[in-house]
Amino acid sequence: MDDDTRARNRLLAYAAVRLAGLAIFFMGIAVIYTDWVRPGGWPQVGAIIAIVGVIDSIIAPHLLKKAWDRQDEQKPR
Numbered sequence: 001m002d003d004d005t006r007a008r009n010r011l012l013a014y015a016a017v018r019l020a021g022l023a024i025f026f027m028g029i030a031v032i033y034t035d036w037v038r039p040g041g042w043p044q045v046g047a048i049i050a051i052v053g054v055i056d057s058i059i060a061p062h063l064l065k066k067a068w069d070r071q072d073e074q075k076p077r
Contacts, residue, residue: 014061017057017060017061017064018061020056021054021055021056021058021060023053024050024052024053025049025053025057027050027053028049028050028052028053031045032046
């Protein structure tokens with residue numbers, strides 16, 4: 001695989017992980033304020049889901065980058 005293809009795939013994966021975290025965050029907000037899970041909302045569970053989404057969207061991309069950097073260091077050029 002050439003460098004351009006690898007870079008494009010990594011950018012798409014990075015963006016997908018960020019987007020997944022954002023989707024989890026909004027799912028938590030929906031649990032808090034809608035009747036989706038139970039009537040009247042469920043603030044405690046929704047807050048936990050929203051916090052997990054924020055953490056996922058912030059930390060997971062950095063972990064991906066670290067893993068990719070380690071891969072790149074191990075490959076012979």
